[in-house]
Amino acid sequence: MESVQFIDLTTTSTVALFLVGFVGGMVSGFIGSGGAFVLTPAMMTMGVPAIVAVASNMAHKFPKALVGAYKRNKYGQVDVKLGVVMGIFAEVGVIIGKHVMVHIRETFGTVGTNLYVSFVFVVVLAIVGGLVLRDGMAEKRGLAETQKPPTNELTPLARWVRSIRVPGTMLHVKIIDAHVSFLVLIPLGIATGMLAATIAVGGFIGVPSMMYFIGLPALMASATELVIAFVMGLGGSILYALDGSVDIRLSMIILAGSLFGIQIGAIGTTYVKDYVVKFVMAAIMLLVLASRFFYIPGYLSDLRLIPALEKGTIKTLNAVGDGTLGFALLFGAVMILQALYRGIREHRQTTEAMETATLTPALASVGLVGQLSPFGRFERFLLASDGSEFSAAAVREGTNMAKRCGSHMHVMSLVASGAEYGGLGESILKQEIAMASAHLDDIKGQAGAAGVACETHVVHGQVVDREILSMAEKLTADLIVMGRRGRRGLARMMLGQATANVIGRANCNVLVVPRAAHIEGRHIVLATDGSRYADAAALTAGELARRCNTPVTVVSVVNPEDAAGRRADTEQIVNRVVKHLANEGVKVEGRVLEGRADACIIEVAQEKNADLIVVGSHGRTGLERILVGSTTERILNGTSCAVFVVKGG
Numbered sequence: 001m002e003s004v005q006f007i008d009l010t011t012t013s014t015v016a017l018f019l020v021g022f023v024g025g026m027v028s029g030f031i032g033s034g035g036a037f038v039l040t041p042a043m044m045t046m047g048v049p050a051i052v053a054v055a056s057n058m059a060h061k062f063p064k065a066l067v068g069a070y071k072r073n074k075y076g077q078v079d080v081k082l083g084v085v086m087g088i089f090a091e092v093g094v095i096i097g098k099h100v101m102v103h104i105r106e107t108f109g110t111v112g113t114n115l116y117v118s119f120v121f122v123v124v125l126a127i128v129g130g131l132v133l134r135d136g137m138a139e140k141r142g143l144a145e146t147q148k149p150p151t152n153e154l155t156p157l158a159r160w161v162r163s164i165r166v167p168g169t170m171l172h173v174k175i176i177d178a179h180v181s182f183l184v185l186i187p188l189g190i191a192t193g194m195l196a197a198t199i200a201v202g203g204f205i206g207v208p209s210m211m212y213f214i215g216l217p218a219l220m221a222s223a224t225e226l227v228i229a230f231v232m233g234l235g236g237s238i239l240y241a242l243d244g245s246v247d248i249r250l251s252m253i254i255l256a257g258s259l260f261g262i263q264i265g266a267i268g269t270t271y272v273k274d275y276v277v278k279f280v281m282a283a284i285m286l287l288v289l290a291s292r293f294f295y296i297p298g299y300l301s302d303l304r305l306i307p308a309l310e311k312g313t314i315k316t317l318n319a320v321g322d323g324t325l326g327f328a329l330l331f332g333a334v335m336i337l338q339a340l341y342r343g344i345r346e347h348r349q350t351t352e353a354m355e356t357a358t359l360t361p362a363l364a365s366v367g368l369v370g371q372l373s374p375f376g377r378f379e380r381f382l383l384a385s386d387g388s389e390f391s392a393a394a395v396r397e398g399t400n401m402a403k404r405c406g407s408h409m410h411v412m413s414l415v416a417s418g419a420e421y422g423g424l425g426e427s428i429l430k431q432e433i434a435m436a437s438a439h440l441d442d443i444k445g446q447a448g449a450a451g452v453a454c455e456t457h458v459v460h461g462q463v464v465d466r467e468i469l470s471m472a473e474k475l476t477a478d479l480i481v482m483g484r485r486g487r488r489g490l491a492r493m494m495l496g497q498a499t500a501n502v503i504g505r506a507n508c509n510v511l512v513v514p515r516a517a518h519i520e521g522r523h524i525v526l527a528t529d530g531s532r533y534a535d536a537a538a539l540t541a542g543e544l545a546r547r548c549n550t551p552v553t554v555v556s557v558v559n560p561e562d563a564a565g566r567r568a569d570t571e572q573i574v575n576r577v578v579k580h581l582a583n584e585g586v587k588v589e590g591r592v593l594e595g596r597a598d599a600c601i602i603e604v605a606q607e608k609n610a611d612l613i614v615v616g617s618h619g620r621t622g623l624e625r626i627l628v629g630s631t632t633e634r635i636l637n638g639t640s641c642a643v644f645v646v647k648g649g
Contacts, residue, residue, distance in 0.1 A: 006247050007047050021257025023329045026265035026336045036200040049110045050117035051101050055240035057200040060251040062233025069226035079175040083227025086189045090232035093193020115299035118292040120198050129285030136278030158215035193232050280335045287328035294321035378405035382477040384468050387439040391483040394513040398481035402452045411443050412457040465501035484514045510645045517642040521548040523610040527601045528556050530573035533616030537646040538577045541614040542584045551587040555604050557597040598634035614644045
């Protein structure tokens with residue numbers, strides 16, 4: 001029996017592994033699928049035995065799966081019970097797959113496992129990559145049709161599976177309100193686990209099986225698969241570790257790289273069409289397939305399964321395989337970074353155009369920076385609601401503000417859809433569309449009763465924040481109104497992901513309304529630090545104060561460590577804003593405080609019984625600023641009153 005050999009880690013190989021993890025993370029974030037199909041071949045190319053590459057990859061994946069499942073469960077996308085049951089059966093598949101791998105290693109050595117894993121990669125990536133490419137081409141040809149509601153019929157296979165009734169085996173899948181026999185789940189879970197134990201990418205079976213056998217929408221299937229990945233990944237990592245096949249060094253290095261890369265990849269998707277994402281995914285898969293294919297003749301020769309090849313021939317084939325994999329990684333990185341660059345450039349052009357706006361006389365008199373269009377008017381509101389308790393306050397307060405400002409209100413709700421949803425869901429999609437329409441009709445009725453003109457939009461898409469931003473741009477909205485997405489436990493310290501992304505990337509102002517907030521015009525707290533973003537916030541606060549006849553407290557905070565040198569400058573900043581607001585007829589006072597900015601601002605809001613905090617945002621896209629400024633984000637997380645985040649400047 002051949003023992004497992006771990007590779008030596010040098011500075012060069014460590015950096016290379018980190019970069020591989022980084023690119024794998026970018027690919028994962030960009031295509032919305034695990035990047036393990038890139039990472040395992042990349043580690044093998046670096047000389048890592050196949051069984052070690054698979055085991056180490058599995059060990060690095062399950063913690064990420066846990067975090068992802070937890071986050072997506074907060075949005076109601078995960079069926080935990082189905083995920084755990086499938087995960088248990090998948091664990092059986094992992095045990096089987098692991099024994100197969102160990103048996104091959106004991107019989108044929110490292111070369112045998114390398115051949116086995118490479119062959120499975122070639123077959124699986126050929127099937128999956130081909131299907132993704134076909135879908136991407138179909139979506140590009142019929143791009144207009146992809147915006148229509150998906151069909152409302154279950155696949156014949158899903159109808160047949162749901163018709164199976166075996167007493168004592170029925171599992172209620174709550175997320176689709178259907179019953180499925182776990183006898184059907186057994187082979188699906190085992191197949192998922194066996195593939196995961198072989199190439200560390202069980203989702204290639206797990207997600208499609210839940211979609212087409214059970215009838216889950218793709219969004220819910222991909223989210224529930226994270227639970228499966230955690231359960232089988234944890235067990236599989238332990239099993240492989242007991243066999244001595246997990247190189248924890250590799251796991252930690254690629255995990256560190258992927259945590260950075262996945263953020264950039266996710267941002268990149270906001271700048272490209274869905275079919276482009278699929279083209280990139282298919283291209284990377286097929287290139288990785290080709291890279292593994294060139295290694296197979298050498299493995300067959302070493303095992304004497306074909307006539308022996310010259311060492312020079314094997315070396316040449318391996319070099320071609322290495323080059324193909326390198327090109328695949330480079331291609332993925334370039335496509336994603338190009339999308340980011342394009343988005344940053346377009347955002348800068350928009351910002352520069354905004355900054356050329358004419359200064360108002362009152363603004364110029366006190367030296368404030370001019371603000372672009374989204375603030376000067378309140379003509380069009382975009383209200384985003386998912387019908388949950390977290391958006392109820394946003395609906396109420398958005399309608400009230402639209403009434404005060406005489407604004408036209410647009411309300412949108414998202415129904416998950418996309419090209420891969422075709423053929424899914426009479427019992428799922430029809431319900432979702434009907435529920436969304438009924439919810440929007442109710443809001444329209446409330447708006448009509450309040451005398452507010454209102455239009456509703458049922459939007460079909462996959463990523464909430466992306467669809468909100470797209471709709472805001474299409475409508476040239478002046479204000480986006482949305483809930484904060486409250487959470488419990490430790491997660492309440494984090495702003496809801498969709499809300500944070502909208503704040504960070506929107507070109508217009510954003511009103512965030514926690515579920516306990518009531519905007520009654522009692523008091524406005526304006527936070528300022530003298531920046532152009534804060535100056536833009538001062539304009540907005542002044543306009544709101546005039547419309548609602550509301551007093552304003554201008555607050556600026558200095559660090560106690562440099563209070564002596566900064567206090568005079570800060571007082572000058574506050575006095576400048578106070579003077580401007582007073583000239584506009586606003587009842588206003590100013591305060592300069594010492595301490596942590598968010599804590600002081602929230603304390604003043606509580607003292608004044610304020611119902612609105614107005615802040616500026618360093619809202620930029622891409623690598624300049626991914627989400628909101630840290631102080632703004634902490635204010636949003638720490639207060640129960642509404643927060644008006646002003647963009648531009």
